[in-house]
Amino acid sequence: MNREASDGTACAPPSVGEGTLSRRDFLCAVVGCAAAATLAGCSEFTHTSFFRKHLRELSKEEIARMLAELEKELSEQYGKPVTVGIDAARPGVQFAYALDLSRCVGCRRCVKACVNENNQGRDPAIEWIRVLEMDKDKGIDFEHANPYYEAEQVPRPGHFYMPVACHHCRDAPCVKSCPTGATWSDKDGIVVIDYDWCIGCRCCMAACPYGARRFNWTEPKVPAEEVNPQMHYLGNRPRPKGVVEKCTFCVHRVRAGRYPACVEVCPVGARKFGNLNDPNGEIRYVLENKRVFVLKNELSTRPRFYYFYGI
Amino acid sequence: MGSGTRDAIRAPGAGDPGDAIVQSRCDPRAAKSARNAVLLLLALALVLALASCSRAPAEELFAAGGVPEAPGSTLQVNVPPPPFSDGVFPCSSCHEPELKFNSKQRKLKIAHQEVELKHGTEARWCLDCHDAADRDQLHLANGEKIPFEESYRLCGQCHGEKFRDWRAGVHGRRTGNWDGEKQYLLCVHCHNSHAPRFAPIKPESAPVPPRRTEPTGGGTSK
Numbered sequence: 001m002n003r004e005a006s007d008g009t010a011c012a013p014p015s016v017g018e019g020t021l022s023r024r025d026f027l028c029a030v031v032g033c034a035a036a037a038t039l040a041g042c043s044e045f046t047h048t049s050f051f052r053k054h055l056r057e058l059s060k061e062e063i064a065r066m067l068a069e070l071e072k073e074l075s076e077q078y079g080k081p082v083t084v085g086i087d088a089a090r091p092g093v094q095f096a097y098a099l100d101l102s103r104c105v106g107c108r109r110c111v112k113a114c115v116n117e118n119n120q121g122r123d124p125a126i127e128w129i130r131v132l133e134m135d136k137d138k139g140i141d142f143e144h145a146n147p148y149y150e151a152e153q154v155p156r157p158g159h160f161y162m163p164v165a166c167h168h169c170r171d172a173p174c175v176k177s178c179p180t181g182a183t184w185s186d187k188d189g190i191v192v193i194d195y196d197w198c199i200g201c202r203c204c205m206a207a208c209p210y211g212a213r214r215f216n217w218t219e220p221k222v223p224a225e226e227v228n229p230q231m232h233y234l235g236n237r238p239r240p241k242g243v244v245e246k247c248t249f250c251v252h253r254v255r256a257g258r259y260p261a262c263v264e265v266c267p268v269g270a271r272k273f274g275n276l277n278d279p280n281g282e283i284r285y286v287l288e289n290k291r292v293f294v295l296k297n298e299l300s301t302r303p304r305f306y307y308f309y310g311i
Numbered sequence: 312m313g314s315g316t317r318d319a320i321r322a323p324g325a326g327d328p329g330d331a332i333v334q335s336r337c338d339p340r341a342a343k344s345a346r347n348a349v350l351l352l353l354a355l356a357l358v359l360a361l362a363s364c365s366r367a368p369a370e371e372l373f374a375a376g377g378v379p380e381a382p383g384s385t386l387q388v389n390v391p392p393p394p395f396s397d398g399v400f401p402c403s404s405c406h407e408p409e410l411k412f413n414s415k416q417r418k419l420k421i422a423h424q425e426v427e428l429k430h431g432t433e434a435r436w437c438l439d440c441h442d443a444a445d446r447d448q449l450h451l452a453n454g455e456k457i458p459f460e461e462s463y464r465l466c467g468q469c470h471g472e473k474f475r476d477w478r479a480g481v482h483g484r485r486t487g488n489w490d491g492e493k494q495y496l497l498c499v500h501c502h503n504s505h506a507p508r509f510a511p512i513k514p515e516s517a518p519v520p521p522r523r524t525e526p527t528g529g530g531t532s533k
Contacts, residue, residue, distance in 0.1 A: 094328075094329070096329050100481075106514060107513075108517075109515060124522075130518065147517070148517045148518065150517050153511035154513075257488045257489065259493075263485070263486075264486045267501075268484075268501075269483040273489055274489045276328050282485075283329065285476075285480070286481055287328075306329070
């Protein structure tokens with residue numbers, strides 16, 4: 001046997017009958033079998049699954065290939081053309097959100113619009129926005145806040161409503177607590193999660209003082225006909241079981257210049273969104289002309305989500 | 312990609328307008344910690360710097376950005392047509408110009424009985440806003456006739472603060488683009504002009520409370 005052993009997979013297994021088994025041939029056979037076994041065991045061996053395991057930055061071509069694979073996979077899964085975007089933060093843009101507490105009537109239209117827009121699991125139902133009903137006599141008092149209110153009509157007399165979702169903090173406790181760096185604050189201020197890096201330890205959920213993060217205890221189910229096919233890699237693409245998710249300011253919409261879904265659906269116009277760096281924008285108008293506060297200011301999380309009183 | 316974007320974590324306090332504004336209204340308790348005191352000073356310095364050099368006057372701030380000018384101006388906003396009830400417009404199809412009109416407050420018996428005026432009822436009557444001579448138009452307090460499409464100018468005469476907020480995009484619902492073209496609505500798309508108070512609505516279903524997982528018998532606790 002004088003086969004060149006430079007390529008492990010090209011080695012033939014030793015034949016038993018020959019009797020003379022060299023050390024070189026033996027090693028060659030072991031490596032070859034191991035390689036074959038690895039390849040056979042990993043039936044979905046793709047470029048993506050291989051390179052994601054390695055700590056290095058993907059090139060543009062690799063990202064494009066990875067997204068194409070993802071789009072193909074999701075399009076087949078849901079039976080309609082799916083696009084997975086990767087729009088990066090625009091330079092000079094600092095996103096912020098303002099919510100008018102004097103207008104919100106607690107109708108939960110934002111909650112449902114968010115579920116539909118961002119492909120949140122329907123069973124068990126995951127909702128990124130939670131609307132708290134509070135007593136006007138008590139003011140903002142989380143001990144007596146009720147997210148489960150049922151009513152024929154809202155607003156109920158004597159109550160006001162405070163929707164809470166991710167505050168996209170500048171000093172985000174969730175980002176600090178993530179052991180794998182799977183969540184970070186992007187350049188335009190959106191706190192995003194890479195679902196492939198999340199290990200599901202839920203440290204971020206414990207760290208978040210706003211209760212804004214949700215965990216997928218089971219495989220999230222989204223009916224194919226209800227799936228929003230316009231997706232973002234760091235946003236509303238379907239999440240696997242065992243990862244954390246939360247509001248992304250509708251990253252797929254806002255990085256394309258559009259308003260988030262909750263802003264557009266709010267029947268009382270209580271939700272405002274824009275660029276903090278734009279002196280003529282809605283957010284700056286609110287900050288400069290209205291009574292504004294942030295939730296749990298004493299924690300110095302420095303949220304990008306402001307509550308204000310429009311009246 | 313994950314590792315590529317991770318260097319994006321920003322250093323705190325680097326010239327962020329919204330942060331400076333809110334931090335400068337800081338809760339007094341927060342000043343206890345040294346860190347917050349430093350932040351506060353920084354924010355104060357920022358605010359002072361802004362105030363001393365580059366602060367644009369308010370008129371400049373709100374004149375730009377494709378929003379209409381002050382109530383008297385003829386500048387128009389791109390809004391969808393007013394939400395007329397079926398068959399009610401043009402008004403002149405019933406209200407012929409030569410017909411005499413009665414400007415006395417009274418209960419209507421022949422037509423428009425469904426209109427219930429809950430909008431400063433004691434001091435107001437139809438012809439305060441609707442033009443008697445040209446029923447297809449409205450008129451401002453100064454007598455200027457305006458089409459129904461510009462009714463926001465009429466509302467803005469009394470509700471100046473709301474009108475300012477609306478022009479800035481802060482009162483009322485907006486759809487479209489945060490950095491480009493956006494759709495405005497007329498006041499009357501959300502408020503019935505005859506009874507403008509926002510009517511209560513039925514809420515969407517409540518979230519499902521988290522289910523408790525029953526213990527499966529493992530462990531030592533009884």
